């Protein structure tokens with residue numbers, strides 16, 4: 287049975303990036319942007335499901351014009367088409383408004399399931415897909431490491447890892463599913479894939495196309511706002527404990543007990 | 550809306566999780582500044598014992614949804630139950646623990662009620678009448694100060710940052726909230742035992758981690774022995790996980806767990822930025838590495854340049870001697 291699968295993908299700075307802060311904002315020039323790694327796990331699972339069952343993978347990304355390049359990467363590894371929600375009037379919001387925007391887009395796309403990342407590795411809110419599920423009145427399964435469609439084709443069995451425990455959840459489809467590391471290795475684009483991506487459609491949607499009043503989202507709609515950004519506090523320089531293993535271990539145990547008072 | 554702060558407790562078979570007591574402590578200052586009280590919420594099936602435990606932490610009241618429909622985790626049912634408590638309690642702030650459970654349930658409940666939510670905060674205070682939060686972003690490479698534009702609002706608080714309340718207070722009243730739960734569309738049907746995790750990494754106050762330097766699955770033995778001697782949990786770098794030496798539920802870092810124990814010992818871990826993302830807010834960091842130039846030494850409070858296969862067993866012995 288073929289599946290229509292949507293994957294929510296965010297554009298984030300590569301995790302190796304050095305983050306520089308100027309005037310309470312991250313300096314974006316010179317940063318290398320990538321697809322968010324957890325979203326990529328979801329994309330990989332979506333591609334596999336469509337390879338096995340037929341259907342279509344649609345990548346949806348909400349972000350600035352510059353994100354086009356990042357969307358192409360999703361097309362290059364095999365997504366069939368992409369939707370780019372791009373409109374400055376929608377930006378600057380919080381996880382709640384981001385979810386409102388994505389939920390509005392999902393109302394216009396037929397789907398059997400939506401994959402997303404467990405969290406975006408830049409802002410780490412771990413909220414957006416779960417909020418989308420509630421806004422669309424759909425079930426969600428979070429932090430999935432194994433996924434299997436049920437025999438009826440209308441449900442799924444998901445193994446999850448949460449707080450050091452593992453459990454199995456069963457959900458009815460359609461559902462919002464979030465990927466955790468462990469779900470599988472992601473593929474790299476082939477040259478053919480990269481060339482082919484240039485011919486695949488990317489559709490732009492703005493606030494009007496989504497039927498969203500910009501004042502209900504973005505900066506105005508946000509319930510929480512970032513008022514300052516600073517580098518993390520530097521840790522005081524540490525001590526290297528000299529001596530052979532036995533001597534150093536003895537001294538370390540003493541310091542942990544008497545100086546640091548942590549054991 | 551009241552000026553109260555409601556904390557959402559979480560528990561396991563043995564009783565409430567430590568983070569619940571930390572939340573009470575975090576809530577006390579906020580409630581004082583708002584001129585309100587701290588109240589608690591407990592949801593689950595047959596959770597009377599948790600409610601009684603929470604009632605003695607100094608909270609003014611405990612709201613409970615005790616419902617057979619909550620026997621197995623189901624996000625929709627848990628969010629519905631909490632939304633009922635929140636409607637009844639009408640707090641200005643709701644605090645969750647930023648555990649996997651807390652992050653998931655808070656997001657669904659916030660969306661249900663249309664509230665703002667700040668995830669995984671390391672500090673929360675009232676400034677000029679507004680709630681201001683601190684949260685590490687970009688894997689700890691930046692610290693964001695976030696303001697809630699208005700009340701009510703939800704927050705999840707990173708475990709191990711605020712000390713737990715310890716003193717036992719006289720029992721506060723417990724109010725049962727009745728709910729009618731719809732059949733959830735997604736629910737837990739089975740729990741899988743995970744033998745290796747004796748201590749939950751997210752809550753552990755001591756974590757000993759091994760990296761590529763342990764050289765193989767059996768190389769985790771000295772790591773585990775030290776963790777056992779310290780009553781801590783075992784962590785790992787992604788290199789060790791990717792090599793298949795240890796289950797990835799032990800991975801610490803940007804794509805693994807974030808931990809903030811009082812003591813973090815990294816053995817045979819170079820200190821890649823993605824690893825630091827998961828542990829740099831630990832109180833005391835110890836590095837054991839044979840390369841004196843390993844970046845991990847830059848953030849370590851104490852370092853030993855040496856072979857972990859000699860240093861860890863020696864340290865385990867010393868710890869046992871200290872008793």
Ligand SMILES: Cc1cc2nc3c(=O)[nH]c(=O)nc-3n(C[C@H](O)[C@H](O)[C@H](O)COP(=O)(O)OP(=O)(O)OC[C@H]3O[C@@H](n4cnc5c(N)ncnc54)[C@H](O)[C@@H]3O)c2cc1C
Pocket residue numbers: 294295296297322324325346347348349377378379380381382384388401402403404405406407408409410411412413414415508510511512513695
């Ligand atoms: C200019 C600017 C100003 C901002 N100001 C604030 C502010 O004041 N307060 C604040 O809280 N935040 C602010 N943000 C952060 C921003 O709104 C966050 O991206 C949002 O809160 C979502 O959280 P997250 O990215 O951590 O997503 P998570 O909830 O961690 O994301 C999980 C998953 O959801 C999906 N997803 C998330 N975002 C998108 C997306 N855009 N497109 C497609 N899929 C997505 C992905 O699958 C992702 O893996 C600002 C951002 C910008 C660019």
Ligand SMILES: Cc1cc2nc3c(=O)[nH]c(=O)nc-3n(C[C@H](O)[C@H](O)[C@H](O)COP(=O)(O)OP(=O)(O)OC[C@H]3O[C@@H](n4cnc5c(N)ncnc54)[C@H](O)[C@@H]3O)c2cc1C
Pocket residue numbers: 301323759760761762763785786787788789800801802803804805806816817818819820821822823824827837838839840843855856857858
């Ligand atoms: C998107 C992305 C996400 C990532 N997420 C994570 C993450 O969540 N967590 C994570 O850890 N990594 C993550 N990584 C990987 C990260 O970049 C590093 O590759 C990884 O942390 C390296 O692990 P390591 O320190 O164990 O190995 P190495 O860097 O190989 O270091 C091994 C260290 O062991 C020392 N050593 C060797 N033998 C001994 C001995 N006998 N005694 C003492 N010391 C010894 C060596 O000197 C060396 O410093 C991520 C990478 C990417 C690109």
